[in-house]
Amino acid sequence: MRSTVMILLLSFLWSGLFLCLGIFGGWxxxxxxxxxxxxxxxxxxxxxxxxxxxxxCLFVLYxxxxxxxxxxxxxxETELSELTYYDRLLNTTISMFFGVGVIWTAVGMETAxxxxxxxxxxxxxxxxxxxxxxxxxxxxxxxxLLALSTTxxxxxxxxxxxxxxxxxxxxxxxxxxxxxxxTHGPISTA
Numbered sequence: 573m574r575s576t577v578m579i580l581l582l583s584f585l586w587s588g589l590f591l592c593l594g595i596f597g598g599w600x601x602x603x604x605x606x607x608x609x610x611x612x613x614x615x616x617x618x619x620x621x622x623x624x625x626x627x628x629c630l631f632v633l634y635x636x637x638x639x640x641x642x643x644x645x646x647x648x649e650t651e652l653s654e655l656t657y658y659d660r661l662l663n664t665t666i667s668m669f670f671g672v673g674v675i676w677t678a679v680g681m682e683t684a685x686x687x688x689x690x691x692x693x694x695x696x697x698x699x700x701x702x703x704x705x706x707x708x709x710x711x712x713x714x715x716x717l718l719a720l721s722t723t724x725x726x727x728x729x730x731x732x733x734x735x736x737x738x739x740x741x742x743x744x745x746x747x748x749x750x751x752x753x754x755t756h757g758p759i760s761t762a
Contacts, residue, residue, distance in 0.1 A: 579739050619721035623676040627725065630668055634733055637662040638740050645744040652752050655745075666733045673726015680719030687714025 594600035617624060641658050644650045688710035 575743070583735060583739075619717060620676075620725060621718050623672060623718070623722045623725075626672045627669070627729070630665055630672065630729075634662070634665050637665060638737070641741055642744070645741070645748050650748075652748075655748065659745075662737060666730055666737065669726050669730040669733065671726075673722045673724075673730070676722035676726070677719045680715035680717075680722060683715030684711045684719065685714070687711070 591600065620627065637658055641655065641662065644655055644658065688707055690710075
């Protein structure tokens with residue numbers, strides 16, 4: 573448990589160091605508003621909209637599977653096939669974070685383009701009246717923010733959950749596999 577905490581602290585330390593280097597180097601610009609502090613759920617909904625539903629279900633499923641595997645690893649009667657089954661489910665859940673991010677990116681981009689181009693077919697005078705700022709405003713309000721936010725959120729969660737899987741399960745998983753190899757011998761495939 574102590575080494576798990578150390579690994580997490582080291583990961584956050586390195587992430588913070590790279591973030592600080594990016595900010596001071598001018599590569600990253602942070603613009604955090606007070607909205608996140610006052611109404612965090614409303615701000616999250618503004619950025620993720622209905623993608624919160626699949627992301628939320630995947631969060632619950634991820635932590636359920638991690639808990640299930642941790643309990644199974646403590647039980648000496650656990651079969652290897654049961655653990656590998658739950659491990660595959662956990663890996664699929666992690667991959668689905670990336671998938672939901674990509675799918676909602678496509679949904680947000682389609683919605684943004686449909687919103688921006690709505691009414692332009694009316695005639696040439698409508699095109700002339702639409703400024704670059706007006707088109708950008710239609711894109712952002714139409715779903716561009718959703719597309720970018722879900723891409724970032726899905727990617728960050730996917731990579732973070734891969735790291736947390738190693739931290740929460742890695743040592744006990746390795747111990748279980750080594751014990752299985754000692755008990756039953758090495759596994760050979762034909």
